[in-house]
Amino acid sequence: xxxxxxxxxxxxxxxYLTLVLEDSGYATISAEGADEGLALAREERPDLITLDxxxxxxxxxxxxxxxxxxSELASIPVIIISGFTALYDLRDPEAFGSIVxxxxxxxxxxxxxxxxxxxxxxRAVKLLCEGGSMPAENAL
Numbered sequence: 001x002x003x004x005x006x007x008x009x010x011x012x013x014x015x016y017l018t019l020v021l022e023d024s025g026y027a028t029i030s031a032e033g034a035d036e037g038l039a040l041a042r043e044e045r046p047d048l049i050t051l052d053x054x055x056x057x058x059x060x061x062x063x064x065x066x067x068x069x070x071s072e073l074a075s076i077p078v079i080i081i082s083g084f085t086a087l088y089d090l091r092d093p094e095a096f097g098s099i100v101x102x103x104x105x106x107x108x109x110x111x112x113x114x115x116x117x118x119x120x121x122x123r124a125v126k127l128l129c130e131g132g133s134m135p136a137e138n139a140l
Contacts, residue, residue: 083113
């Protein structure tokens with residue numbers, strides 16, 4: 001059973017994503033902030049992480065950068081799920097480079113806007129948990 005870490009500061013989003021994932025046969029762990037999420041990622045080594053961008057205290061982009069810089073976490077695929085208005089900028093290599101100003105950090109494996117499309121979300125989760133990558137038409 002694949003283990004998914006859900007990181008979002010909104011308790012209702014955490015609950016919703018957890019229920020969707022568990023109803024689809026995934027084990028879940030959750031965190032309501034970036035620092036708690038990073039600690040759980042290191043402790044639990046999930047198969048995939050879903051991550052919100054806009055969170056108090058520490059942004060999801062900061063947490064994403066730390067995940068991808070950590071040699072023990074870097075291979076864990078990350079799906080960004082956010083209502084952040086510049087979400088599509090994360091899909092553009094040049095725009096991503098201006099948002100995350102470290103050329104060594106790759107773009108997220110997938111990005112989705114809130115509210116999520118559940119079939120698309122579950123398709124991405126399954127593919128990424130099984131070691132695949134998103135098809136070119138869905139690429140960032």
